[in-house]
Amino acid sequence: MAEKEFNLNYFFYPSSVAVIGASKNPNKIGGIIINNLVKSGYKGKIYPVNIKCGEEYNEIAGLKCYKTILDIPDTVDTAVIVVPARFVPDVVEDCGKKGIKSLIIISSGFAETGKEGKKLQDKVIEIAKKHGIRIIGPNTLGIVNTNHNLNLWFGMPIRLKGKISFISQSGAIADGLFGVAQDEGIGFNIVVSLGNRADVDEADLMLYLKDDSFTRVIGIYLEGLPPGAGRRFLEALKETSTVKPVVVLKGGRSIAGSRATLSHTASMAGSYEVYVSAIKQFDGIPVESMEEFLDTLKAFVYIDRYKSTQKRIAIITNSGGLGILAADAAESLGLSIPEFPRSVQEEIMKVIPPFGNPMNPVDITAQGTPEDQYKMYSEVFKIVNDPSLVDGIIVIVEGSYPYELMKAIKDALVKEIAPNRRLPVIVCWFGALSDIRDLVKDVEKSGLPVYMYPERAVKVMKNILY
């Protein structure tokens, strides 16, 4: 176990990386990988390796290159392999001789292609085991560690650092999610595309990320587990979940979907219901869609899970309609929106207009000056910010205009609500957020995650309570 973790550290914090199959062509896999790594600002040594080096050319991406891994004069912590599948066994053998303990095999053409490929993969693993090498892949898009400026990724360049780490059985999903997240201002820390998962798996990585201080929350996209691997997965899930939240998106719950997982990552999808109830039982957080997955990961950057048996939610809104939609979504997901006791309602009525609604959802209405709105949001929050009354609070803001009014509401969120909250607080801000990007950013900086749609905020709240 100790050795395992030692090796995983080499993957994510290497002092030197070789790219075997690096290419001068920026559109080839070996070109994208070496360029992404160079551009990522990685501070360690980089060694491009290509069989043509020393003959046709002597450098790749501006770096001296080598014909084989054995020609590199220094030690190498990690190697990325992008050569065609049939050459991989020999390359791994050479890496073993070189003393490299961590290999990322991007090359495809292994178990995902059928029996012959599976044989080749088994051979690679056998060689690796002999040398004590750990492997991520094959058929992976690679790994990323933004806090080490390490981008060994065959896909989009990663621009945003963050506190979310992501383990994905699908490389493309991780690649796409970087993009979607980047558009929403969400960054990642460590990301691993597992590919065929011939060696390093979710359990290894969960336990590693559990102790990674840059990771606040772990996301897993899972299509299936190999026979017999379920127990190890669930035990690692339980152990990791005691330290940080683990959010799991399970693909392949449908007939067509599970038919496709077999071809996609050579894994049996298994019964979706069995997976979901096991994930819950072992303290993981299952989600139903990619959107809910990212929304929930984002929330845990700001908020911790919150123990609650009753799952009572208070909704504070300046729009009656949005309050109603949020309440509808909440009840349909098993949350409760309790009508407040008369005494609480009376307190609330002292600070909202007579045509407002104190029952819950609390409709403070859109009436009044910016100062009035500041006061109403703050005062109503003060009244419902009470663990004996509810277990979570959703604050809804409609609008993006006029700016002064929106700024006043932002101030209430940042100055009065965020610092005084005794419960999980999630914000739904419904409007032209591009007009008030700065305000939304300030709210998130203060520790309150913001979502555009009420139903999305509610789903996240459901996932925070357990």
Place this chain on the structure above:
Amino acid sequence: MAEKEFNLNYFFYPSSVAVIGASKNPNKIGGIIINNLVKSGYKGKIYPVNIKCGEEYNEIAGLKCYKTILDIPDTVDTAVIVVPARFVPDVVEDCGKKGIKSLIIISSGFAETGKEGKKLQDKVIEIAKKHGIRIIGPNTLGIVNTNHNLNLWFGMPIRLKGKISFISQSGAIADGLFGVAQDEGIGFNIVVSLGNRADVDEADLMLYLKDDSFTRVIGIYLEGLPPGAGRRFLEALKETSTVKPVVVLKGGRSIAGSRATLSHTASMAGSYEVYVSAIKQFDGIPVESMEEFLDTLKAFVYIDRYKSTQKRIAIITNSGGLGILAADAAESLGLSIPEFPRSVQEEIMKVIPPFGNPMNPVDITAQGTPEDQYKMYSEVFKIVNDPSLVDGIIVIVEGSYPYELMKAIKDALVKEIAPNRRLPVIVCWFGALSDIRDLVKDVEKSGLPVYMYPERAVKVMKNILY
């Protein structure tokens, strides 16, 4: 009936508008309304009216103003009323004398506040009826008709024109939706906030918008209908749905939500299940969330409804994982992802790599040059673009990098798929869309709506098939 429609035309295509209660203060309702109207580029005449005019000042928003509506020397088609509730009966009386037939009453303080307010509202309606006046409101945020540059809206200035018309029982929801839609590049045509719905209602407006040539799709946010109004609503829904799609989001399905509708718009929510099945039966399209509402409205800007009993969907994807998630979502919503017959699979295998998947979802993989990707998307589409095989096609694209590759896929969508489609086609493009905004715009211009998340694309497909 004929007279009714005549009056509604005055609302949306007036040659002259008076704002009664217009204010020099740009932060007051009467100031926002007059400024929004002036800035909207409205080409008709605008008459600000304020009791202080002629005494304290002579102009508002740069326009000559009048003490009362009766002081305006010309005819007035429509008046917007923003004076305090207690003055409204007299103002409506004056409007009747002036011969105005269309009033938008923004002022609140009527039925939504209780019994006394209801009495005042009844009085206003009685006066209006006497003069043959139609009323939108009271307690409304106003109306918008972007193709007439008419912005009588107490909220954000509307910037984007479009083909979606929206009837909302909640003004704030309409206001927020403008903003959300604007951020996604979606515009509106006619928008009406019904407020307390004392006179003009959903049925009136559906039948009016049915014949409005600028409207391709109608969205309705509904909290409830007054007793006895159900039949009229459903008959108008059925009649309108023969001409264009009507998408309905119903608020108040939960206990807390229906408790809140009573306070919010003085309406009984009624049984959600009864509503939804009635809406379906009368050919409307019920949706479950605000996000699905806007996504579906956007689709109908580009696509017509498609009759299908079997609801068989083909999925073409360059990411196996996203194909699986789409298939999962599709089956959970009652769509079917049929495994293609052997002959079709064989045809597909001729154009995709051996480790691709031809079963459906069709995983063309991310392999190859931009030209290869162009060819694979186009050729696979040609094979499955067959009404005897499926009833709709979802094309999934993962990625936003490198640009040349993305451009090639865009070209396949625009040049090969859009012009040749015989079925509804929806695109899921999962990545950093801000990096390829121009490509996504081109795809939508070609008639294919684009969504970021696979599950959202699937929900929209479900709503297009009937």
